[in-house]
Amino acid sequence: MNPHHHLDASTVVSYAAGALAVEIAVVAATHLETCGHCRARVQDAERIGGQLVEHQQPALPSAGRLADLRASMLEQLEAPMPATAPPAPRSAPYEDDDRLPAPLHPYFGPSYRALKWRWMAPGVHCIRATGTKSGTLLMLKIGPGRSMPVHSHGGTELTQILRGAYHDALGHFAPGDVADLDSDVEHQPVTVPGIACICVSALDAPLRFPGWLARRLQPLFKL
The missing domain is CATH 1.10.10.1320 (Anti-sigma factor, zinc-finger domain)
Structure with missing residues (x-):
């Protein structure tokens, strides 16, 4: 990877x-x-x-x-560093069809198959980690070819792609990629065709939606 x-x-x-x-x-x-x-x-x-x-x-x-x-x-x-060979990757946790990455185990368990997804919107399911205090930690499963609402961020959003992929104005994000975003970024992720995009996201402040419908639904989704 x-x-x-x-x-x-x-x-x-x-x-x-x-x-x-x-x-x-x-x-x-x-x-x-x-x-x-x-x-x-x-x-x-x-x-x-x-x-x-x-x-x-x-x-x-x-x-x-x-x-x-x-x-x-x-x-x-x-500062620019002298060119060196990149470190060898560790064992790739995403290559195992059923094993979640180890840092997620305390919050979501070790197994994809055991995840209990909750409906969030057409084609979108989520799992919100419990016991967090300073922000939001959740996993999202977004169906292929789906467009998420345009949004910006009240603070930091850090999203790691686990399966599938999406693209937005910042580029193409595939398994292993991370989107490290702040309040200056506005984007609209669109998942690629084929398989659902599964990612884990952390937020330290609510999202900001320019669209009136998304703003009306935001309290329901708690994002």
């Missing part, structure tokens, strides 16, 4: 620092299961962070100093 869409640098830095909301971290960990490129970037962020901390005073840094450290990590992480 060779993903073409990766975690944003700010997400990588926050993941390495343990600063992501639990729901976002679960989806990021799911992406890291099969993406050697992003695993290497997390390792770089951890190394850079360790080096920066070593050069600071022994006292705990202030909030402003923490922001400076994070900005410095981002700057170094985004």
Whole structure:
């Protein structure tokens, strides 16, 4: 598996620092299961962070100093690196017809076949994880050739493709790809023909829908 869409640098830095909301971290960990490129970037962020901390005073840094450290990590992480061979992928969890990626097991169980989908809209089913506190974590199964409503985001949306695929203005997203989106992005995912698209998404704020019908239905779907 060779993903073409990766975690944003700010997400990588926050993941390495343990600063992501639990729901976002679960989806990021799911992406890291099969993406050697992003695993290497997390390792770089951890190394850079360790080096920066070593050069600071022994006292705990202030909030402003923490922001400076994070900005410095981002700057170094985004700097061009010498070309090297990408890390070998780990065992690909998506190749097993029935096994969900390990980071999802505490929330959805280990098996695709055991998932209990709930109807959400024509051609769309979902499972909402329980016990989450700071945001929303859910799995979506969207039938082939379906268009989702146009929407933007009140905060962060992190979506990992598990099966099937979709396309939008940002490109084509297939198994292993992650969509790391913020409040500046407005898009309309359209699933490709063939098989249903299954993905896991984390939100730290409600979606924003320009269409009146989607806005009216939003409280029902709790998105």
